[in-house]
Amino acid sequence: MPQETLKQQLQQLHHTLQQHPDLDEESRELLQSIATDIANQPTDQASAHDLNDQVQQQAIRFEQQHPALSEVLKQILDTLNRIGV
Template sequence: MAEQQLKQQLQQLHATLAEHPQLDSESQALLQRIAADIDELQPDQQTDLSERVQEQAVRFEQEHPTLAGVLRQIVDTLGRIGV
């Protein structure tokens, strides 16, 4: 269940990224890497992914609240699946 939710949130992240072309190239690249890491995530893989996603949510809170919200949902889902 949580994995399906994570995939839906990942799709939402991709859609939100497409809607925010004004992001600087560094932010865009970092978010795309996070999305790729989530997409490639294996159930037994232990990474600092959740921490990186949380940091980005805080970073985007003021300028891109929608994007920050999507990232926080992803952090929550990652926590539920043990990452």
């Protein structure tokens, strides 16, 4: 079940990115990279920890200017934690 939830959240992230053309290119590329890393789900503990840190940092970064994007990232982080990534 969490895998399906994660897939839906990744789709929501892509949709939200499309709705925010005002994001700078660096932010957009970083978020797309994070989405790719999540979809590939790291198998080793260090990579999983780095991914969690990246998602959390971006959620905090976008909290003020892009609250919808921040919320999606927080949901993804929660799901990753529930599945042990």
